[in-house]
Amino acid sequence: MPEGIIVKALSGYYYVMPLEDGGVPSVEGSAVQCRARGVFKKKGISPLVGDRVDYVLTENGEGTVDRIHARETELIRPPVANVNLAVLLFSVKEPDMNLNLLDKFLVHIEQAGLDALIVLTKQDLADPEADGRDTVADVKAMYRQIGYEVISTSSRTGEGSELLKERLAGRISVFSGQSGVGKSSMLNALVPGLSLETSEISMRLGRGRHTTRHVELIPLHNGGFVADTPGFSQLDFLEIGVEELSTCFREFAQYADECKFRGCTHTHEPGCRVIAAKEDGLIAESRYRHYEQFLNEMKEKKRRY
Ligand SMILES: Nc1nc2c(ncn2[C@@H]2O[C@H](COP(=O)(O)OP(=O)(O)O)[C@@H](O)[C@H]2O)c(=O)[nH]1
Ligand SMILES: [Mg+2]
Ligand SMILES: [Zn+2]
Structure with a gap:
């Protein structure tokens, strides 16, 4: 039976990207539109984006999800299975770096047992001379000291994109960060041909508009997948003691x-x-x-x- 990864779930359909022998997604081919077998519903199981599944092709070119492989991880917000890396994007400016939010994300990531990668975006806007001191360098040193990897990027200059791509290879990652930090722009820069909607920051509100809606995994050409999470997902501490x-x-x-x-x-x-x-x-x-x-x-x- 063919295997694949669910890359999108919408209106009762699951879009399954076929995996070739060796488990590499076939980025060139298109996803198969599938329904889930009735038995899942009876058992109260719902397939998630990120699930590795067995599916059968039906006569109309569609398919049926037949079996869900055991999940390595299961996130609730965003609802994605098998995520093993959380990429936390914070812009050095526009919007200003928010360390309170960064630490909040890190708490949730530690609790979920995911690896974290901190990405400081819009490096082209950093201006250590005007700022008096190099606050970006201070932030980097602080988090590296704790043991987190921190990389600097700019979708404008291309800085850091090769390194980021390397870190994403062969894993399912979620991109998290406030609206406007440059998540979609970064993904567009990483994936040739991708054109996610990007938005100007609303100056009046001081934060970006929410342009990203449902959860979808974007296949990279190195076996990795990235979920550009819908806007800014609300984090609370209810699950943590x-x-x-x-x-x-x-x-x-x-x-x-x-x-x-x-x-x-x-x-x-x-x-x-x-x-x-x-x-x-x-x-x-x-x-x-x-x-x-x-x-x-x-x-x-x-x-x-
Ligand atoms: N100067 C600069 N602006 C950027 C960069 N990346 C994104 N932007 C701008 O920041 C705004 C928000 O970007 P977007 O990718 O939509 O952010 P998202 O809400 O996190 O997906 C847009 O106006 C982008 O053009 C960057 O590396 N440098
Ligand atoms: Mg976006
Ligand atoms: Zn104590």
Whole structure:
């Protein structure tokens, strides 16, 4: 039975891109429009974009999804299966880099167990002289220190696109980031022939319009797939436990092990090694501040639900 990957789901149809022997998608061929077998519905299973499936061709050139292979991962927002890399795009300007949001994404990624790649877009707009100091370099150094890979790109100059392409090879990735940071422009630059809609940032609102709608996987020519997620997906902390939050800040771990009290929240406890590390400059101020903010946000949410 032929195998494929669901690249799009729309109005009860699943669009399956055939995989050749060796599991490489055949980018040249077009996707097969499939219905799912009735049995999935009965069992309450719905195929997801990103699912690897067996399908049969039916007489009209369409097909039927017959079996869903076991999923490696399953994201809820966006609803995509088998994602193993989250690419977090932040522009150096227009809109300004938002480290609070970056740390929020990282918390969710750590919790989901995905690899993260931080991409600082619109490098052509960076102007260290006008800014007084090279804030982009500071941000890079800070996140690299924690252990995240950070790369700089520009869809205008082509900077960083080869490296980014290499990182996406053979994986299913999601591109996440606020509207207007250049996700669609970057994908257009990476995939010859692709022409996703891009939009001017609305100056009045200070944020981009939402031009990307349903989830769709875009095949790259190196066996990778990318989901350009619809606009800015709302992140809340409802699925994360208060105790779990600090473990999602990777660099806290080595200090948290040595806190005096078990279950230390690293906010006020005597003998807290995390607070000490922050005071010694071993943990970045902004990371610690965001930890405190998220903790408060979580407590507030849990009170209301
Ligand atoms: N200067 C500059 N502008 C860019 C770059 N990439 C995207 N843009 C612009 O930023 C705006 C938003 O881009 P878009 O790709 O639609 O962002 P998305 O909402 O994240 O998909 C558009 O006006 C693009 O032309 C870049 O590398 N440099
Ligand atoms: Mg877009
Ligand atoms: Zn502590």
